[in-house]
Amino acid sequence: AQSVTQLGSHVSVSEGALVLLRCNYSSSVPPYLFWYVQYPNQGLQLLLKYTTGATLVKGINGFEAEFKKSETSFHLTKPSAHMSDAAEYFCAVSGPNSGYALNFGKGTSLLVTP
Amino acid sequence: GAGVSQSPRYKVAKRGQDVALRCDPISGHVSLFWYQQALGQGPEFLTYFQNEAQLDKSGLPSDRFFAERPEGSVSTLKIQRTQQEDSAVYLCASSLAGTRTYNEQFFGPGTRLTVL
Numbered sequence: 001a002q003s004v005t006q007l008g009s010h011v012s013v014s015e016g017a018l019v020l021l022r023c024n025y026s027s028s029v030p031p032y033l034f035w036y037v038q039y040p041n042q043g044l045q046l047l048l049k050y051t052t053g054a055t056l057v058k059g060i061n062g063f064e065a066e067f068k069k070s071e072t073s074f075h076l077t078k079p080s081a082h083m084s085d086a087a088e089y090f091c092a093v094s095g096p097n098s099g100y101a102l103n104f105g106k107g108t109s110l111l112v113t114p
Numbered sequence: 115g116a117g118v119s120q121s122p123r124y125k126v127a128k129r130g131q132d133v134a135l136r137c138d139p140i141s142g143h144v145s146l147f148w149y150q151q152a153l154g155q156g157p158e159f160l161t162y163f164q165n166e167a168q169l170d171k172s173g174l175p176s177d178r179f180f181a182e183r184p185e186g187s188v189s190t191l192k193i194q195r196t197q198q199e200d201s202a203v204y205l206c207a208s209s210l211a212g213t214r215t216y217n218e219q220f221f222g223p224g225t226r227l228t229v230l
Contacts, residue, residue: 032216044157044205044221051216090156099169100209100216101147104156 002027002093004074006105014113019063019078021108023091026072033074034092034102035065044090050074061085086112116140118222120206126228127196135191135225139208146189147219148181149205157205163189164212196229203227 007022025031035047048059055067065076074091088109092102119138127133139146145164149157150173159173165186174181178197183189193200203226207219 043223044207046218049218092156094216096214096216098159099145099162099164099214100219101159101162101170101173102149102157102207102219103159104149106156107154 002031002095002098002103004091004093004103004105006091006108008108009106010109010111012111012113013081015083016080019076019081019085019110021076021089021110023074023076023105024072025074025091025093027093027095029095029097032094032100033065033067034094035059035063035074035076036090036092036104038088038090047076047089081112083112083114086110118206118208118220120204120222120225122225123223124226124228126230128230129197130195132192132194133196133227135193135204135227137189137191137206137222139187139189139206140220143208143210144212145209145217146183147207147209148189148191149207150175151203151205151224153202160191193227196227198229201227201229
């Protein structure tokens with residue numbers, strides 16, 4: 001079975017500050033890991049993904065994440081927060097055993113203050 | 115259309131009514147997934163199809179939930195005798211390849227179901 005745990009249901013940062021959203025995974029097989037963003041009343045948008053290869057992956061809007069097998073983590077970071085980054089962020093895991101269906105975390109709501 | 119579409123976008127049902135939610139995947143996409151997102155929660159997997167074959171329905175919460183994709187394109191999620199706990203946003207996603215290889219899933223906007 002595969003699962004993810006997102007630490008912190010709400011994170012608040014100041015505009016211009018570092019964004020760090022935490023995600024730990026559990027998987028018995030090499031995982032495929034994802035971060036999605038959901039703006040209010042909108043669908044899910046893929047920010048970035050790790051499948052194989054380079055463990056530091058860059059996504060859209062200046063976000064990046066690093067796959068750390070030893071820590072079973074896939075934390076999402078952005079050096080400088082913008083007001084427009086305020087949204088709900090979901091970490092997810094999948095793999096071939098489940099037909100690549102996604103198992104999502106509970107989400108982290110990011111608030112950006114002026 | 116260019117993306118995944120779902121209809122209706124909003125549905126209000128009285129408890130005990132049957133509902134049908136439609137998903138139109140991106141043309142040519144082989145795989146189709148349904149997820150349920152309760153308020154304040156992450157999406158949870160319900161079922162997936164490869165063409166018309168339903169390969170996994172382990173996430174369907176009860177036998178009141180039924181999904182089909184008879185021609186390998188449009189899919190319908192049906193909920194019989196709706197209950198208040200069925201209130202959620204139902205998300206559909208499609209991907210180009212079959213479920214033996216990874217391809218990005220593209221999500222529709224969802225159908226928000228409210229059961230009174």
